[in-house]
Amino acid sequence: MKQNTDGAGISENVDLGRRRAIQSGGLAIAFLWLGGGGVAQAMINARRQPGDAAAALADGNPPFAPNAFIRVDTDGAVRLVMCSVEMGQAIYTGASMLLAEELGVGLDQITVEHSPASDELYGTPLLGGQITGGSTSTRATWQVLREAGAVARTLLVAAAAAQWHVDPSTCTVDRGVVHHTTSGRSLGFGALASAAGKLPMPGKVQLKDPKEFQLIGKPLRRVDSADKIKGATQFGIDVRVPGMKIATVMACPTLNGKLAAVDDKAARAIPGVVDVIHIDDAVAVVGENFWAAKQGLDALEITWNPGENANLTTEQLRAALVESSLNGKSLVAREVGQRPAGGTTVESQYHSPMLAHATMEPLNTTVFVTSDKCEIWVGSQVPARAVTEAARITGLPVDKVIVHNQYIGGGFGRRLETDSVEQAVAFAKQVSYPLKVIWTREEDIRHDRVRPMYHDRISAVLDANGRPLWYGYRTSGGTVLGRFAPGAMGKDGMDSDAIECAIEPPYEIPNLKVEWIRHDMPPGLVVGWWRGVGSTHNLFVIESFMDELAHHAGKDPLEYRRALLQKNPRTLAVLNLAAEKIGWGGTPLPSRVARGIALGEPFGSRICAIVEVEVTAQGEVRLRRAVVALDCGIGVNPSSIEAQIQGGLLFGLSAALYSEVTIKDGAIEQSNFNDYRVLRINEAPLIEVHRVENAEAPGGLGETGTAIAAPALANAIFAATGVRLYKLPVDRKLLVQDASALKDVISAVSTGDGRNVT
C-alpha cells in the first residue's frame, strides 16, 4: 500500500502534510506544524548569519569563521563546531566527515567543539530547533554541512588565488593546503585565514561528485575514541568548577507527591555535609564530595505527602488503558478503502510495557547562579530548551543563561528532557556556590520519564490464500509528543509519533484503517521519548502480527512477506539479503532453536533483522545469532553504521527480554541494575550487519536497529516453541517446555535461597 494507483472508488482519508512529515520519521514530525507557534525558526545555514558574530567571538574570534561550524586559526588549526550532541551515535565523527570532505582536511587534522545553545545557529529544520533526536542528525545536515565546508574551501581558495593572481579554478585543496600546481605554489589554511575572513560570502558553491569523496563512505575512526579509551573525555558528571560543592537528591518517590517535612539534624552532623536544601517535591543534601552528600541524604528523616497517586499500581493503569482501547474516542490516522464484508478475520491484542532509559551516566547538572548570570554544565540533547527553562526559573533574561554542553554518557531520549536541569537550577539558585547535582542510580530510574505503556488491537481480513485484503490497527497509549511539543499535534489532536510505521506498512495491502486512542497517564507519570519511539512499539505489534498471518496462511514467514513486497523493491532487497546471509531454509536447526524475521521502514531506512534463538526446556531464551540487512541510502561512515545497528538491536533485545517499569503505591518499583535487568556481554550474540548500498538520501540510524529487535525476537521464540508472545518483556514461564516436570525438578533441588519459583 505504498501508493494506491488505481484511484477510483478508494477514499484516501489522510492529511497530506502529516503524511509527508511522517515519511521523514520519528521525532522528526515534532515541529513541522508549529508555524508561528512560538518556537524559534531553525536557521542552520552554510553561510555566515548575523548571530555568528557572537558565537565566533565566544570562540576566540578566529580570523576565519565563515559560518557557525568552521573556525580556522592563524596557526592553521581547524576547529569544527558540532550542531548535534554526541551521545555515542558517532555524530561528531559523521558531521566532521561532511564538513572536512568539502573543506579539504583529514579527520586527523581537526578538533571538534560542542556548540553553544542556539536554535538560530544550530537548529535543524527537521526538528525545528537545536535538538538531537529522532535519528535525524545526518538526514538533517547531510546537505548543509557539506555546503558549509564548500563555502569555507571556496573562500580559502579565492584568497590564495587573489594573492597569486591566478584563476581560482586552477587551484586545488588537499589536507589543509591550497595548491597551484602549474606554478608550484602552496599556502596552508592558517596563512590564508585572515584574507579569506575578509572576503564576501560566495553565492552557489560546487559540491564534490560523490565519486571524488575521500572521507565519506570510508570506515574512519571516531574523533572521540582516543580520549574515551583513556578516561580523558569530560562528561557532564566530570565537570569541576572552582568552589563547587556536590549534591545528591531525593524527590518524592510517589509520583507527583510533595515534600511535607524534613528532619535534617543527623544529616547536618555528618562531616563533609555542607547544606540541606528543599524544593516543593525534593530535598538535596550538599556535601564537599558526593559520598558525604549521599551519607547525609541517607540520614534525613523525610515526611512526604504522597498525594493523589498514593495507591496507584501498574494493574490499575493497564486496566484503564485496556478500557480506553475498547471504548475511548479514536482518531483515524489513515483510512484507505473499506473493510471487506467476507474473508477470514484474524485479530490479536498486544501489550507493551513502560520502560526506563538507564543511561550509564546517571543524570547530573552543574549550575552556578549569581545575581546577573546562570551558567550550566550539562550533557543535553536540548541545550536551547535548557536555556529557556533556566531563564524561567531564575528570572534572568535568556542571554544571561549560558549552557556549556558536554559529552553525554548515553541519551536514548532521556536527555531530551530538562527536568533534571530544572531541578538543579531550582536548588542552585538557593546557594552562593557552584552546585553539581548528581542523581543516584536509584533516583535516575525511580524518576525516569518512561516510555509509555501501550495496548494495541490489530486485525486483518484475509483472502482465500491468506493474503490480507484489509488491515486494521487501533493503538492506545499516552502521548509523548502531546507533552513535548503540543503545537506539533495534528489539528484533530492526532499524535503522529504514535502511529509511526503503522500508517504506511511496507506491504501491499489494498485497504486499511489505522486509529489512535489517546489515553493520558495520571499527573506525575510523565512519559518520554525512548530510543525508537513510536516505531519501536508499532513494529513489535505489526511484525509479530505479520508472522501470525503467515502462520495462519500456512506459509513460511519469509515467503509470506516476499509475496507482499513485490512492489517495494528496496524493502524486498533487505529481506532477501538478510535471508541469504543467515541461510534461511538451509541446514535444519536443532529442536527449540529457530529464527524469526522482522522488517520495517523506520526513520527513513529499510531494515530486516533475523534473530536466531534457543529456548531451553526451562524457558530461558538464548540469543545465538543475528543477521541484519540495512538500506540506509548513502552511508557516511560504514564503521559507525555497523556499530549503531549492532548496539541498537541489542538495546531493543535487552528491553524485550528483560525490561519493564512497574508501579506500586504510586512509585516506580525498580531502582538499579539489580532489579532493572539489562543485557550483558555473555547474553549478546554475534551480529552481522550487511548493507544494500545505493545513492538514495541518507536514512536514520540511531534508533533503526532498536525498532526492529523485539518482533524478530518474538517471532524466533514462536518458531522455536509455538508460543506467541503478546506481551513484553518475554515471560519465561510461558516458554517452559513441560511446566509440571520443571516444578518437580525445582522442588527436588530447592536450596531454600528465598527465590519464589512458580
Next chain:
Amino acid sequence: MLSLSVNGESHSVDVPADMPLLWVLRDVIGLMGTKFGCGIAQCGACTVHLNGQPVRSCVLAVGSIGSKAITTIEAIGDTPNGKKIQQAWLEVDVVQCGYCQSGQIMSATALLTRSPNPSDAEIDAAMSGNICRCATYVRIRAAIKQAATGKPEGPQTIVSSPAEVAS
C-alpha cells in the same frame, strides 16, 4: 589521614575510612576517568585495579586498601596489556558514548593479564560484570581477541584518508 598509592604516586587523603575509593578518586584526588554507574557493584563502570586485580571501587572502602597499588584508567596504558587493549579498542573502534569504557578496559586488561589468549567463554565470564547500555559487546569481544593475538578481528577503522596517514 590515609595514604594511598594511585598510579605510582602517593596521595594523602583526609577522608572517612568507609568512603568508597570511587569518590576519593573522583572528588578528592580529582581523577575523573573512573565512573559512577550504580553504586552497588552491578555495572562495573567504576572498575580499577588493586595490585593488578579488577575491583569495583564504588563499594571498596578506602580504609581497607592499605598499601596496595591502585591503578586507574588514566595509567593503565602504561602497562603492556593495558596498552594493547587500548590500541585494539581504537583499531576496532569499540566506544560509543564511552561512559562505561574505562571500566571495560580495566576488566579487559585484567583478563588479558591472567589469560593471554582468552576464549569466547572466558571473555564473557570476565566481562559480564561490565554493563554497556550502548551495547558495544560485539566489538568488545573482537577487540579483546585482537589485543591477544595481534591479528585483525573484523573490520578495522582508519584514522583519515588518504591512506598515508592511516593507522
